[in-house]
Amino acid sequence: MSGTDSPNSTSASPISDYEWRYEYYDEEEPVSFEGLKAHRYSIVICFWVGLAVFVIFMFFLLTILTKTGASQPDSMAQPCEKRHRLIDYMDTELNNRVRPPHSSGLDSSCSLFKCYVSKEGQLSPRALWTTGRGASGGCHRRPSSSLEGEDGILLQELAVAANRTEKEGILLAHFSIPNCVNSDQSSSVVDNEQLLGDPELPVTPEGWDQSAVNHSDHNDFHAPRKSAGL
Amino acid sequence: MNATAVNQSDCPEVKVPVPIFFTIGIVSLAENLLVVVAVIRNRNLHAPMYCFICSLAAFNTIASLTKTCETLMIVFADVGQLVKTGSSEQKLDDVMDSLLCMSFVGSIFSFLAIAVDRYITIFHALRYHNIMTMRRTGAILGVIWTTCGVSALLMVRFFHSNFIMICFVIFFVVSLVIICFLYVYMFMLARIHARKIAALPISNGGNSRHQRWRGNSMRGALTLTILFGAFMVCWMPFFIHLIIIMVCPMNPYCECYRSLFQLHVVLLISHALIDPAIYAFRIAELRRTFRKMLLCSDWRRYA
Numbered sequence: 001m002s003g004t005d006s007p008n009s010t011s012a013s014p015i016s017d018y019e020w021r022y023e024y025y026d027e028e029e030p031v032s033f034e035g036l037k038a039h040r041y042s043i044v045i046c047f048w049v050g051l052a053v054f055v056i057f058m059f060f061l062l063t064i065l066t067k068t069g070a071s072q073p074d075s076m077a078q079p080c081e082k083r084h085r086l087i088d089y090m091d092t093e094l095n096n097r098v099r100p101p102h103s104s105g106l107d108s109s110c111s112l113f114k115c116y117v118s119k120e121g122q123l124s125p126r127a128l129w130t131t132g133r134g135a136s137g138g139c140h141r142r143p144s145s146s147l148e149g150e151d152g153i154l155l156q157e158l159a160v161a162a163n164r165t166e167k168e169g170i171l172l173a174h175f176s177i178p179n180c181v182n183s184d185q186s187s188s189v190v191d192n193e194q195l196l197g198d199p200e201l202p203v204t205p206e207g208w209d210q211s212a213v214n215h216s217d218h219n220d221f222h223a224p225r226k227s228a229g230l
Numbered sequence: 231m232n233a234t235a236v237n238q239s240d241c242p243e244v245k246v247p248v249p250i251f252f253t254i255g256i257v258s259l260a261e262n263l264l265v266v267v268a269v270i271r272n273r274n275l276h277a278p279m280y281c282f283i284c285s286l287a288a289f290n291t292i293a294s295l296t297k298t299c300e301t302l303m304i305v306f307a308d309v310g311q312l313v314k315t316g317s318s319e320q321k322l323d324d325v326m327d328s329l330l331c332m333s334f335v336g337s338i339f340s341f342l343a344i345a346v347d348r349y350i351t352i353f354h355a356l357r358y359h360n361i362m363t364m365r366r367t368g369a370i371l372g373v374i375w376t377t378c379g380v381s382a383l384l385m386v387r388f389f390h391s392n393f394i395m396i397c398f399v400i401f402f403v404v405s406l407v408i409i410c411f412l413y414v415y416m417f418m419l420a421r422i423h424a425r426k427i428a429a430l431p432i433s434n435g436g437n438s439r440h441q442r443w444r445g446n447s448m449r450g451a452l453t454l455t456i457l458f459g460a461f462m463v464c465w466m467p468f469f470i471h472l473i474i475i476m477v478c479p480m481n482p483y484c485e486c487y488r489s490l491f492q493l494h495v496v497l498l499i500s501h502a503l504i505d506p507a508i509y510a511f512r513i514a515e516l517r518r519t520f521r522k523m524l525l526c527s528d529w530r531r532y533a
Contacts, residue, residue, distance in 0.1 A: 036482055036483075038483070040240050040241055040482060040483065040486045041241070041486050041487075042483055043474075043483045043484060043486065043487045044486060044487050044490060047466075047467070047470060047487070051462060051463060051466060054462070055455065055458075055459040055462065055463070058455055058458065058459070059451060059452070059455040059459075062414075062417060062450075062451035062454060062455060063448060063451045065417070065418060065421055065451075066421055066425075066448065066450070066451055
């Protein structure tokens with residue numbers, strides 16, 4: 001302990017050898033273990049206890065953040081209501097069903113529209129369904145020429161979006177409720193599970209920018225009204 | 231040398247059995263290789279977010295492969311098949327250390343990239359496709375891989391210099407802080423919005439939405455805790471080890487901490503094992519691709 005009793009073993013593990021046995025730290029004189037005041041593994045114990053406390057503290061902090069203010073009543077304007085109903089549908093859609101655009105894009109993409117339409121009752125479901133039928137499946141880009149205001153921009157973006165995940169991203173971004181909620185302008189409403197676990201948000205295939213808004217063969221979008229939820 | 235220390239020291243080195251290294255290495259290799267192949271094969275997954283996850287899986291694959299090879303070489307060396315001080319073995323060992331360093335640095339960079347990508351996805355959703363194009367993603371990944379390669383060479387070359395270790399530790403701490411900040415910020419702002427939605431006075435479905443929001447929030451808190459907690463639990467011990475080597479090599483308490491080195495390495499490589507579960511397997515599209523790949527059905531759909 002106080003000296004190298006076996007110089008052979010010390011010299012048998014030169015610096016170049018340390019990778020093999022993880023013993024590099026023993027090259028110098030052995031450490032004296034006499035006169036220790038605390039337990040010899042105290043650093044180890046302190047480290048792990050500290051880490052566990054930190055992780056548990058972080059978890060409780062996050063859960064407290066979710067619980068505080070949950071029951072605050074808020075007198076929001078009525079137009080927000082319909083928007084949030086749509087958000088519920090979006091949440092469900094995002095969490096439950098995500099289909100790849102190539103395989104069954106028609107069903108999933110248009111089901112989102114169907115939810116939108118059926119809830120608001122302003123647009124004909126059939127119109128949106130036919131919008132979705134494209135040459136190669138999936139909801140194709142179908143810019144509308146008769147849209148107005150914010151609704152128009154939203155539906156135009158949705159029409160132009162090439163696949164379901166893009167549409168979801170656009171819907172999510174739009175439904176950040178800037179008018180109804182006094183919040184950060186760059187925030188979006190995101191379901192937490194989807195945020196951290198299953199990020200199916202805007203996925204843009206290459207070439208989106210070049211080919212957007214160039215197809216005008218279908219104009220099945222009819223002008224939604226303000227009361228359509230936006 | 232170690233025999234002397236073991237006889238005299240109250241903190242004998244804790245040895246992890248070789249089969250554990252092998253098991254963790256091979257399982258994590260299989261998982262991460264699966265993720266890489268799935269992302270490459272499925273065209274729906276050719277998006278920035280999935281590219282970063284694929285890069286993380288690639289780094290983890292390299293780490294597992296290298297660690298498994300190193301364990302194999304140690305086994306051969308112990309048996310006597312390999313000469314420990316031979317020059318070719320040392321060169322091979324240097325190469326393996328470089329690859330390990332590269333994959334560690336790359337993993338941390340990939341975590342950073344994933345966090346930043348999610349941040350942009352949430353807070354700049356409308357402009358996401360302009361900010362994060364595939365070309366930029368490719369450039370970012372190129373920069374990450376080049377930086378990792380260069381830093382790995384430097385680290386192995388100058389490992390005995392404390393400066394390199396200090397840089398490594400500082401890099402880790404800075405990345406940890408950035409990742410923590412990004413995720414907590416995302417979480418908090420998402421909560422604010424979700425809370426305000428749930429608090430709306432809606433006649434029907436208000437209660438169910440509120441409950442659903444609470445359930446989702448709890449799940450989100452748990453997800454974030456697991457993500458961040460796993461990162462810290464797996465990486466911190468190794469970095470504390472590096473700090474202790476530099477700061478107190480002679481202290482008996484530090485010696486006892488350093489005697490657990492193999493356990494810390496096991497934790498480090500087990501993070502490569504649980505990374506796919508935290509990042510990749512949570513994506514429904516990836517899970518679907520795995521199922522298709524493993525069941526060997528319907529290849530052409532994703533070709």
